[in-house]
Amino acid sequence: MKQESLIFGIRAIIEAISSGKTIDKLFIQKGLQGELARELLAMVRQQNISVTYVPLEKLNRLARKNHQGVVAYISPIDFYVLENLVLEVIESGKTPLFLILDQLSDVRNFGAIIRTAECTGVHGIIIQKKGGAPVNADTIKTSAGAVFNIPICKVDHIKDAMYYLQGSGIQVIAASEKAAETIYEVNLAVPTAIIMGSEGKGISNSVLKLVDKQAKLPMYGEIGSLNVSVACGVFLYETIRQRQ
The missing domain is CATH 3.30.1330.30 (Ribosomal protein L30/S12)
Structure with a gap:
């Protein structure tokens, strides 16, 4: 490894x-x-x-x-060029599914998300060059080695990546507890990129303004929030359910 x-x-x-x-x-x-x-x-x-x-x-x-x-x-891995990866996925005839991580800082959450993303067939994970969790030994261990099996793109700015995805016909959905619709009311069967926010602050307001839709998970407990890697898993498996 x-x-x-x-x-x-x-x-x-x-x-x-x-x-x-x-x-x-x-x-x-x-x-x-x-x-x-x-x-x-x-x-x-x-x-x-x-x-x-x-x-x-x-x-x-x-x-x-x-x-x-x-x-x-x-870094222990080579990063992909976003534009090349998106084009490759579209030309393959598959329905694109991307994951955008907005300033996620915990390497163990990052590793757990990579593992789930690999298991659910995500075509690529997009992170920002500055401010996010690095791909290090802890990330590799928590991902159970999945980090070597899924393309990861590092971009200068998340917003520019969103513009490119949207221009390529891929809707951008924000996972946000402030959303009016639940995950079960949003169409995830079409080309989609899902944004997950940081552990403390969630998705930044400037990024939220640019998304196509927001979706939330229904909450019935008193805490009212999930660990970001768990929430990400729910979003990805609902995407699979809708696409089957």
Whole structure:
């Protein structure tokens, strides 16, 4: 099983970025100077890679060797290009089913969702480059390895992905407790992308404004909410039920 890899040293990380590797996390020492450091920072800005600036002590804990003030984690999977994946699914003649995760932060929830998505035939999972849970060893373990069997797309902005899906004839449905309709009243048998929100905040308001429909799960208990991975499972299996 391909695990998340830690690399360190400015030149090594520059080469990793140049070769197309996906950098999940990048830690740079505060105040780092030098020509190579400036070259790295220029690449980071150009490719919109998320950076955390940390004190030297943090880097020493991550890598006990000569890290030169820079430590990174490389993603254990290769990410797909959304436009290519959508076109491939449409041309296959299948009814598209995509999952969009809006700022989901817990890696175990992420892994559980990936596992359910793989079991229910989801054609691809869409996440944002910044702010969401990474694909790391915990994600892989919780997904039971399903992360290697389902395409995952990283996009700059969720909203742009939604525009592209809608322009491709795929409706975007938000899982929201504020919805007027329940999941059982919404047609999921047509090409669909389902959006699940983050554990604490749900789906952001700017994203909710762009969806085609909202749907909720009926609730009869006092708590009034489900774990996001459980809710996602219900949405996906209702989609299967409608499509059979």
